[in-house]
Every structure is written in structure tokens, then in C-alpha cells.
Amino acid sequence: MLVRRTLSGLAVVVGVVTLMFFLLRLAPGDPARLLVGPAATPEQVEAQRRALGLDRPPAVQYAAWLGRFVQGDWGTSIATGRPVRGMLATAWPATIRLVGLSLLLSYALGIGLGALQATRGGRLDTALSVVSVALFAMPGYWLGLMLVMLFTYRLGVLPAFGAAGFDADYLTGWDVVADRLRHLALPLATLTLIGVGGTARYVRGAMLDVAGAPFVAIARAKGLSPARVALQHVLRNALIPVLTLLGLSLPALFSGAVFIEAIFAWPGVGRVLVEGVVARDYPVVMAATAVSAVLVVLGNLLAEALVSWADPRVRDGGGSATPGTGA
Amino acid sequence: MGGWHRLWRDPRAVFGLAVLGLSVLAALLAPYLAGDPIVQRDIVATRFLPPLSSDLHGSFHLLGTDRFGRDVWARLVYGARVSLGVGVLAVSVSVVIGVLVGAVAGFWRGWPGVVLLGLTDFALALPRVVLLLLLASLWQPSAGLVIVVLGLTGWMTIARLVHGEVRALSVRPYVESAIGLGAPGLRVLLRHIIPNALTPVIVAAALGLGNAIMLEAGLSFLGLGVQPPTPSWGNLIASGRDTLVNAPWVAAAPGVALVLVVIGATLLGDAVRDRLDPALAGRG
Numbered sequence: 001m002l003v004r005r006t007l008s009g010l011a012v013v014v015g016v017v018t019l020m021f022f023l024l025r026l027a028p029g030d031p032a033r034l035l036v037g038p039a040a041t042p043e044q045v046e047a048q049r050r051a052l053g054l055d056r057p058p059a060v061q062y063a064a065w066l067g068r069f070v071q072g073d074w075g076t077s078i079a080t081g082r083p084v085r086g087m088l089a090t091a092w093p094a095t096i097r098l099v100g101l102s103l104l105l106s107y108a109l110g111i112g113l114g115a116l117q118a119t120r121g122g123r124l125d126t127a128l129s130v131v132s133v134a135l136f137a138m139p140g141y142w143l144g145l146m147l148v149m150l151f152t153y154r155l156g157v158l159p160a161f162g163a164a165g166f167d168a169d170y171l172t173g174w175d176v177v178a179d180r181l182r183h184l185a186l187p188l189a190t191l192t193l194i195g196v197g198g199t200a201r202y203v204r205g206a207m208l209d210v211a212g213a214p215f216v217a218i219a220r221a222k223g224l225s226p227a228r229v230a231l232q233h234v235l236r237n238a239l240i241p242v243l244t245l246l247g248l249s250l251p252a253l254f255s256g257a258v259f260i261e262a263i264f265a266w267p268g269v270g271r272v273l274v275e276g277v278v279a280r281d282y283p284v285v286m287a288a289t290a291v292s293a294v295l296v297v298l299g300n301l302l303a304e305a306l307v308s309w310a311d312p313r314v315r316d317g318g319g320s321a322t323p324g325t326g327a
Numbered sequence: 328m329g330g331w332h333r334l335w336r337d338p339r340a341v342f343g344l345a346v347l348g349l350s351v352l353a354a355l356l357a358p359y360l361a362g363d364p365i366v367q368r369d370i371v372a373t374r375f376l377p378p379l380s381s382d383l384h385g386s387f388h389l390l391g392t393d394r395f396g397r398d399v400w401a402r403l404v405y406g407a408r409v410s411l412g413v414g415v416l417a418v419s420v421s422v423v424i425g426v427l428v429g430a431v432a433g434f435w436r437g438w439p440g441v442v443l444l445g446l447t448d449f450a451l452a453l454p455r456v457v458l459l460l461l462l463a464s465l466w467q468p469s470a471g472l473v474i475v476v477l478g479l480t481g482w483m484t485i486a487r488l489v490h491g492e493v494r495a496l497s498v499r500p501y502v503e504s505a506i507g508l509g510a511p512g513l514r515v516l517l518r519h520i521i522p523n524a525l526t527p528v529i530v531a532a533a534l535g536l537g538n539a540i541m542l543e544a545g546l547s548f549l550g551l552g553v554q555p556p557t558p559s560w561g562n563l564i565a566s567g568r569d570t571l572v573n574a575p576w577v578a579a580a581p582g583v584a585l586v587l588v589v590i591g592a593t594l595l596g597d598a599v600r601d602r603l604d605p606a607l608a609g610r611g
Contacts, residue, residue, distance in 0.1 A: 011449075012449060012453075015449055015453075016453055016457075019453075020461060023461060023462065023465060024461075024465065026465075133590055133593055133594060134586065134590060136593065137537060137541075137586050137589035137590040137593055138586050138589075139541045139544055139545060139548075139564075139582070139585060139586075141545060141548050141564070142544075142564055142578070142582035142585065142586075145564065145567075145568055145571060145578055145582075146578075146579065146582070148571065149571045149572075149575050149578075153571060153572050251453075251455060252455075254456070255455055255456030255457075258456050258457070258460070259456075259545055259548070259549075262549060273457065273460060274460065274549060277460045277461065277463070277464035277551070278464070278549070278550065278551075280464060285461060285464070288457075289457055289461065292457050293453075293457070
């Protein structure tokens with residue numbers, strides 16, 4: 001099972017990378033011409049094309065590129081001249097830090113809110129439903145700007161850019177931690193808030209679905225306390241589709257992170273990708289695409305492992321509890 | 328399937344229809360509701376006016392002006408034309424592709440079904456924003472490109488829904504009797520199955536509309552979508568980003584409009600879904 005999923009994950013990564021490679025070749029514009037500049041003679045362009053291997057058939061170019069990529073030779077950035085691998089080696093831990101923390105926080109908060117709504121009902125439920133749909137509908141980059149306006153420009157308490165202050169090299173001890181946390185606060189809050197709404201909506205629905213099941217009626221009839229029924233019987237079973245949603249929502253979360261990183265100048269994969277795209281920096285775009293595809297696929301595998309751990313029916317190879325999502 | 332009139336008693340549906348209806352109306356009537364969104368006369372005298380103020384020439388600015396003295400309300404209303412138009416067209420592209428793929432995969436379950444379902448699963452696993460960024464960067468950014476790109480990356484959920492519906496419908500007695508009477512497969516699919524499989528598509532399309540509008544704004548915000556001076560809600564938010572300190576309303580107004588429209592589409596989708604599935608009535 002795990003082997004099969006890993007193989008299909010690998011197929012997705014290879015598929016994404018292949019698709020990107022040929023899309024790049026399809027697109028108008030010649031990287032060789034970009035490199036040599038507008039004043040170059042046709043002979044110079046031709047020489048550059050040969051140097052980049054662009055004169056060979058696309059399939060041959062693709063095989064050569066893939067071979068080098070797998071061996072760790074990711075080329076150099078056209079825009080900055082830095083090795084692409086170095087750029088991404090510093091970028092991916094920053095993305096994992098931001099996305100991982102926000103995933104934990106938004107699921108903890110979302111599950112809490114959704115469970116509260118499903119068990120309490122009434123006015124509180126209505127009020128929280130309005131809040132969660134509003135958060136769900138909010139574009140991350142806009143929420144981020146509004147938070148920056150409030151906390152950076154109005155209150156002046158939190159920094160809006162980067163992962164560390166300019167004086168970070170001179171700080172010691174707890175000051176380093178405090179500096180890091182202050183820089184993490186706004187991007188993390190933005191990414192978490194836009195995730196909470198969707199999770200809460202989903203958890204609430206899943207709990208209300210489960211609450212009608214016969215085994216819940218039995219648990220109640222046995223005389224278990226309402227809190228125990230809600231937690232041990234309803235929430236636990238409602239979490240199975242929620243875990244599946246986690247896997248399915250990872251690409252969306254990563255997408256959100258791309259915008260958030262661009263806004264807050266967070267030094268992650270998303271920012272490398274956006275800057276590479278804007279600068280038409282093809283080696284950077286290819287590598288960032290590959291890395292983000294790998295991150296998403298790994299996240300999906302993790303979520304599936306969690307689901308099979310939580311649901312014996314899936315673990316034993318039965319049907320999966322895949323919910324439909326609009327992610 | 329009856330009871331559409333009861334939709335009017337659902338406050339979510341009423342809110343959603345009202346917001347979407349008013350936005351569409353404002354977009355259509357833009358020339359009558361606002362002045363010119365691009366040309367400005369007297370930059371120094373009219374720039375950075377706060378909301379609800381009048382300039383020296385006596386023009387009233389409901390939502391203030393931006394750094395070029397352009398009326399934010401006018402740009403918002405004209406931006407609605409672009410943002411809503413792009414959203415609706417992109418979702419239409421997704422719906423057409425999704426219904427085609429889902430219907431074919433659900434009806435001809437041999438190799439066409441296997442191939443199309445595999446394609447759908449693969450496309451679902453693609454990081455959508457990465458693909459959007461790449462496609463938008465490769466070709467000259469424009470509204471048309473955004474429509475095509477959003478449409479091509481948004482059809483998978485619809486294909487899955489339609490696939491499930493078509494599979495369930497194609498074993499119904501009325502379909503089997505149509506086939507038994509000698510109706511050709513394509514005719515059965517087009518006349519008897521697809522019309523009955525379309526209702527959940529409405530829900531998915533409503534949710535997809537909100538998503539598409541948000542993504543269009545995101546692309547335009549990054550400078551990879553609709554290009555200024557043509558106003559779209561995304562590039563309006565982007566232009567307000569540089570003036571957050573002295574003119575926060577420039578970025579706030581289009582964001583609020585965007586959030587309201589996406590909430591409207593989401594709530595309408597929720598309400599229709601509950602209407603279609605009585606077992607879920609009362610939640611959402």
C-alpha cells in the first residue's frame with residue numbers, strides 16, 4: 001500500500017516536472033536571446049543556444065536536464081548567477097517552518113471551533129459560522145496587508161518583512177528567539193487565519209454527520225456523559241474525513257503560502273518561485289516547481305498515513321473515506 | 328428536486344443572491360454609477376482624499392481617491408466588470424471541461440474512463456498556484472490568459488462529481504430502457520443522463536466562482552494577471568499596497584468587495600447543496 005502510494009507520488013512529481021519543462025519550451029521567448037542581450041548578433045545568439053543545448057531536439061534536452069537534475073546539478077540562476085540548489089537549500093526549511101506551524105495551529109483552532117459549533121448550536125453556532133465563512137472567503141494577501149497596516153503601521157509592534165531583523169547577527173540568547181518569533185508572527189497569523197475558516201466549516205459538518213449515526217445513539221443510551229459522547233465517539237470519528245481533507249488541502253495551503261511569502265518577503269520556496277517567475281528565471285522556476293511538488297506529495301503521503309492509522313477500515317485495505325472538497 | 332422556491336426562505340441563499348446580484352448590476356451599470364476610472368484631472372489637488380469627501384472641483388468621492396487622484400469607487404465598479412467577468416468565464420470553461428470529462432468517463436467505463444479518471448487524479452495533485460504562476464509568466468499577462476489558465480486548472484472537482492452522478496444514473500431503469508429501445512449511446516448520454524447530472528454542478532460552480540475570483544485577484548496582485556491601468560480587484564489591492572500608510576482605503580475597499588462576493592458565492596453554494604440533499608438540511 002505504502003509502496004504503491006509512494007510510486008504514484010513519484011509519478012506525480014515526474015509528471016509535474018515534465019509538464020513544466022515542455023511548457024517552458026512551448027512558450028514564446030528564447031532564453032539564449034535573453035542571456036546575450038538585445039544587441040547580440042545572430043551568430044552570438046546561435047552560439048549561446050548551442051552552449052545551453054537549445055539546438056537539440058526537446059526530448060534530448062529533457063533527458064539531459066533530468067539526468068543533471070537527479071544528480072544534483074540544478075544549474076545557476078539567470079537573474080542572480082547564484083547556484084539554484086543553494087537558493088532552495090536555504091528556502092525549503094523556511095517554508096516548512098511557516099506551513100507546518102500554520103497547519104498545526106489552524107487545525108487545532110479549526111477543530112476546536114467546529115466541535116464547539118456542532119455541540120453547542122444556537123446563536124454561538126450562527127455567529128461562529130459567519131466568522132468562519134468570512135475567514136474562508138478572505139484572500140491571504142489581502143488579510144496580510146490589513147494585518148500589516150494594523151500591527152506594523154498603526155501600532156508599530158510587529159515587523160512586516162523577512163524572517164529576521166537587520167541586526168539579527170548581533171543578537172544573542174533569547175533575543176534571537178524573540179526576534180525570530182516577532183518576524184514569524186504576522187505571516188503565521190495570516191496563513192493560520194485563512195485556514196481556520198475552512199477547517200471549522202468542515203469539522204462542524206463532519207461532526208453533525210456522525211452525530212446522527214446509530215452508534216452515537218447507543219453511546220448516549222448507555223448513559224455516557226454528553227461531553228464524553230461528543231469527544232470520544234463523535235469527534236473521533238468525524239476526524240477521519242478531516243484528516244483526509246488535510247491531505248487534500250495541502251496543495252491549497254502551499255498555494256496560500258506562495259502569496260503570503262511574497263507579501264511578507266518570507267525567504268521560502270514560494271518567494272523563490274514568484275521572483276523566478278517574474279524575472280523569467282527558468283532554472284530557478286524549474287527547481288522551485290520540483291521542490292514544491294515534492295513537498296506537496298510528501299504532505300499527502302503523511303496525511304494518508306495518518307488516515308490509515310486513525311481508521312482501521314482503510315488500514316485493512318477497504319474503501320477510503322474521501323470527502324469531496326472544492327480546494 | 329422540488330422546493331426551489333424554498334431557497335428564498337434560506338437567509339444564506341438570499342444574502343448570496345443579493346450580493347452577487349448587486350455586484351453584477353453595479354458592474355453592468357458602471358458608466359451610470361461612477362465617473363471615469365482611469366483619467367484624472369488635477370492630481371495634486373485630488374490625490375489621497377479620504378472616503379466621503381469632495382474635491383476642489385466639487386466631485387464627491389464615496390470611497391476616496393488613490394495616489395493619482397482617481398476615484399476609488401469608480402475603479403472598484405469598473406474592476407467588478409473585469410473580476411466578475413473573468414471569474415464567470417473561467418468557471419464556465421471549467422464546467423464545460425469537467426462535464427465532458429466526467430460524463431465520458433462515467434458512461435464509457437472501458438479504457439476512456441480509466442484514462443480520463445487517471446488524468447483527473449493527476450491534475451488534482453498538481454499544485455495549482457505553481458501552474459498558474461508558470462503559465463502566467465510564460466505568456467504575456469492578460470485577462471484572456473487568466474481565464475484560460477483558471478479554467479484549465481479548475482475542472483477536476485466538477486469532473487469527479489459528474490462522473491459519480493453519471494455512473495449512478497446510467498444503471499437507472501429509464502436509462503437502461505432507453506438503451507434497450509435502441510437509442511444510440513451518445514443520444515442517451517446527452518438527452519437522458521447529463522441533464523439529470525447537472526444539479527450538483529451548480530453547487531461546485533458557485534464555490535468555484537468564489538475561488539476563481541480570488542485567484543484572479545491573486546495573480547493580478549502579483550502583476551501576472553490583468554494589467555493596469557485596466558482596474559481589477561487584484562491589481563487595485565496591489566496598487567493600494569504602496570500607500571497603506573497614508574491611504575489605507577485604496578487597498579481596503581477592493582478587498583472588502585472581494586470578500587463579500589466570495590462569501591456570497593460560498594453561502595449560495597451551501598444553501599443550494601442543502602436544498603438538493605435533504606439529509607443535510609439545516610447545516611452548512
